[in-house]
Amino acid sequence: MSTILDVAKLAGVSRSTVSRVISGNGVVKSETRDKILHAIENLNYSPSYFAQGIKTGKTKMLAMLIPDYSNLYYGEMYRGIEQVALENGYMVMICNTDKSSTRERIYAEELRKREVDGIIYNTYKRNKDNIDYFTKLSKQMPVIFMDYIDDKDIDVPYVLSEGFESSKKAARYLVSKGKRRIGYIRVPPYISVVQHRYEGYKQGLIESGIEPDEELVYQCPDNEVGKTHLDVGFEGALFLMNKPNPPDAIMTSTDIMAVGAIKYLNGAGYKIPGDVSVVGFDDIALATIVEPSLTTISQPTRKIGEVAARILLAKINGENDIEDQIIFEPEFIVRGSTD
Amino acid sequence: MSTILDVAKLAGVSRSTVSRVISGNGVVKSETRDKILHAIENLNYSPSYFAQGIKTGKTKMLAMLIPDYSNLYYGEMYRGIEQVALENGYMVMICNTDKSSTRERIYAEELRKREVDGIIYNTYKRNKDNIDYFTKLSKQMPVIFMDYIDDKDIDVPYVLSEGFESSKKAARYLVSKGKRRIGYIRVPPYISVVQHRYEGYKQGLIESGIEPDEELVYQCPDNEVGKTHLDVGFEGALFLMNKPNPPDAIMTSTDIMAVGAIKYLNGAGYKIPGDVSVVGFDDIALATIVEPSLTTISQPTRKIGEVAARILLAKINGENDIEDQIIFEPEFIVRGSTD
């Protein structure tokens, strides 16, 4: 690998001048610039990220914390992030926290040491320590949350899609289809984003003249290690369908849970949507793969990733007066699991 | 952030001594070491990766090139890699090449510039330029291929699982189940690993006294941009089932293609496995989610990732006399799509 000195020699200038043209700071006569550009070309030179970083403090590296690699929701988000990152000379590291708050912290520490320029924080569950930690971190470096923090005292950047209205709409739709006993499978209310979806479901029932029935809500037990949303969906459906008065429709917090529910229902011989309708949330690719295809609420997931990345990059570049709390409105999509 | 100098001052020693304890090179009296360790603790000091890297040339960073983020096969492999990496103070960057040879090159260039310590190379298709490029690269830095290179003149490290025997076994199994017209859906023979699977399928038929019939083989057209294995599987099944003499079983190069085929077959009203059996390859999580669950050939995917990472780390640490061409034998797993 050639160094800046090699380039300088070949171009017959000093290191400083070469540095000016690669960093884009300062003025260089265009002839000189051309000479240097040629030298760079000839030597196939590229500046060392180490040496650059040691002065600028920039790694040109973003990190994305995700709780579960196997949920392709994050994969879709990643594509949006990756695209924006690449366009701007950044790379992004995926950090799989495996739904563990501890691993979130461990990764965050490691990322701090590695001085990544920004962090995209997807969490699975909230504990107060981690909220505090990442909130504090967000004051020191660019961090963007992909979830609400309900605490009004905490002000952090975020990008997410709202779930209340769309879930309400879905619930009302099920009622319009003649369903009356509409169940819900959910994770514990750690995650605000997901909590809003649940509230929308309840409100939809109320507005349709149906009293929400706690009996029809399955909330997965706390702290089940190694359990995926898929498992939760399966178990939730199992639990609800074996009640004395089972539901005739099931809504879920996420698509992957809905897929788990469908898996159970198919296996147990229920007709979907005849016996039971199913509605998910997210619109991951899997939604059109399962049989029947899944009615769901579609998030602009890729777009969410793009926007998050742009906000992060803006902050990294010192633009602090940008809009950094963005909420998307998702879209209700009807497929075979309800029609 | 405190620097090595702060630590040195607080501990009352020189930078050199501090450096010795953090890098682990050289001998330090244990009292001195303790003093330094305390100082490090107190200052919450961690060495700058930049400054370390500039001297050592090590980024403590691995990269994993994958052709398709949405294929969870790579997700599973990643988990194995991540685990080994983390244990050794490394982080791994996922680079999604989107099945594009050009993007493979672009990423490789970028990784070279960023001086990652090692590369795990998963490709989708082979073009000679890229084989040459990565082969050459593997002489300059640790690179591990997750695929065969059939060219005997090319000697590179690899980890993979062999597909010949297991595919043969699967074909024979289908015959034992009374199937006679066994089709195959495959990608073009770019990828040697996948080619071996196909050869095994043919050999299995031959050994069962059935003449392989080209008519029953669907090979996805070259260079279909934006098409996933899922699409290929769907189209392959569509193509094969609409022949005058359709198959009564279908084998595929990958699970995700098999899932696409199942999607088509379900939609078109075929009974699986009654009308058509389906066999995949990989054993990704999706295999047990689809209806019916997928008979497949199970790779020790996570293990493959672990082994690849270990080889890479060994090479990074200068151990060049290690076994670096590893082949796993996968396992045939019978599920609902054949029984």
Add this chain to the structure above:
DNA sequence: TTGAAAGCGGTACCAA
């Protein structure tokens, strides 16, 4: 518009 030179935060050689 350009060059000289002082760092940035480490590592590693050499001498003590």
Add this chain to the structure above:
DNA sequence: TTGGTACCGCTTTCAA
């Protein structure tokens, strides 16, 4: 067993 010091490759004043 330790300290002094010359780098590593680049950025960034400051002067010319």
